[in-house]
Amino acid sequence: MLQLDWATPWxxxxxxxxxxxxxxxxxxxxxxxxLNAQQAVVSFVPQATLPVGNAYEAFIFDTxxxxxxxxxHDFFNGLCWLRFPHTKRRLNQLQAQAIARxxxxxxxxxxxxxxxxxxxxxALLFATPAIWQALKAKDWQALFVTHRADWALAQLVLFxxxxxxxxxxxxxxxxxxxxxxxxxxxxxDADIDNWLCQLLHEDWLHTKPFNPLPVMGIxxxxxxxxxxxxxxxKTVFRA
Numbered sequence: 332m333l334q335l336d337w338a339t340p341w342x343x344x345x346x347x348x349x350x351x352x353x354x355x356x357x358x359x360x361x362x363x364x365x366l367n368a369q370q371a372v373v374s375f376v377p378q379a380t381l382p383v384g385n386a387y388e389a390f391i392f393d394t395x396x397x398x399x400x401x402x403x404h405d406f407f408n409g410l411c412w413l414r415f416p417h418t419k420r421r422l423n424q425l426q427a428q429a430i431a432r433x434x435x436x437x438x439x440x441x442x443x444x445x446x447x448x449x450x451x452x453x454a455l456l457f458a459t460p461a462i463w464q465a466l467k468a469k470d471w472q473a474l475f476v477t478h479r480a481d482w483a484l485a486q487l488v489l490f491x492x493x494x495x496x497x498x499x500x501x502x503x504x505x506x507x508x509x510x511x512x513x514x515x516x517x518x519x520d521a522d523i524d525n526w527l528c529q530l531l532h533e534d535w536l537h538t539k540p541f542n543p544l545p546v547m548g549i550x551x552x553x554x555x556x557x558x559x560x561x562x563x564x565k566t567v568f569r570a
Contacts, residue, residue, distance in 0.1 A: 332356065333353060333406060335349065335499065337349065337350065340549075340552050341495070341501075341552070342495075342498070344489075345407075345410055345414070348369060348410055351369060352409065352410065353365075355369075356401075356406075361401055362399055362400070362401045362402075362409065363375035363376055363377055366399065366409040371416065372395075372416040372420065373395045373396065373416075373420075374395060374397070376396045376397065376398055376399065377398070377399065377400075378398045378399060379398075380398055381398040389427050389431070392426075392427035393427075397409070397412065403496050403499060404492065404496050407496050410492070410495075411492050414520055414524075415490065415520070415524045416524065417524045417527075417528040418528045418531065421531045422446055422449060422531065425442070426446050426447075429442050429443050429446075442536060445539060448491075449490070449491070449510075449531075449536070449541075451494070452491035452493055452494045453491045453507070453509075453510060454487055454489050454490060454491065454507040454546075455490060455509070455510055455523065456486070456488075456509050456510075456513060456514065456544075457515070457516060457517055458481065458485040458486075458487075459484060461473075462478055463513060465477075465478060466509065467511075469543075471548065471562050475548045475549070475562055476562065479550050482551070483550075486514065487549065488523060489546075491507060494507045494546075498546075501553070502547070503547050503555070503561075503564065504566070504567045505546055505547055506544060506546070506567075507544050508542070510530070512530055512540065545568060548562060548568065
């Protein structure tokens with residue numbers, strides 16, 4: 332069973348449903364049943380339900396069933412389905428449409444690459460113009476030191492389930508991909524889900540609308556970043 336510190340800045344927003352799912356997983360003995368107990372918009376089924384040769388995304392689109400393994404990666408994927416169901420449906424729809432049009436290729440192609448990056452590693456940000464300007468310029472000193480106080484007004488929402496999995500064993504180099512589109516204001520999960528779903532269009536995704544953000548540099552996320560020398564590490568904070 333997973334051991335998570337729900338008090339951390341990255342897991343705290345997921346605690347309400349995450350604790351329930353973990354408790355149900357312990358009681359029911361498998362993750363698909365635990366997720367189904369939360370009344371999701373899709374059904375979660377064992378990974379073995381996915382027929383050999385069927386594309387994962389196409390299967391979900393055709394059946395409204397999500398093949399799920401008993402592991403951390405699929406636990407966080409399930410939480411994303413519970414928290415942002417409309418956005419997850421839209422991502423799946425675009426993946427399935429691309430597969431129907433182009434088939435399953437050895438390489439995904441630009442659209443499916445962008446969709447996968449979004450699904451696995453995207454984050455959303457409400458912040459001051461100064462933070463956005465520094466983020467887009469990869470000016471890490473301005474972002475995290477000069478405008479450090481501005482982060483008290485910011486809201487970062489992690490969406491990608493692979494990034495959440497990485498944060499189980501947090502380390503300095505974890506990087507998420509923030510969407511170019513700033514969130515309009517502090518919003519509820521339902522508002523974020525509806526807003527984000529409306530953004531997801533093929534032409535927009537082709538522009539690769541992401542900015543890399545080393546999340547452990549965010550003030551109050553990690554005690555080590557209280558020392559300004561933390562940001563001098565060029566292997567993480569690259570131009």
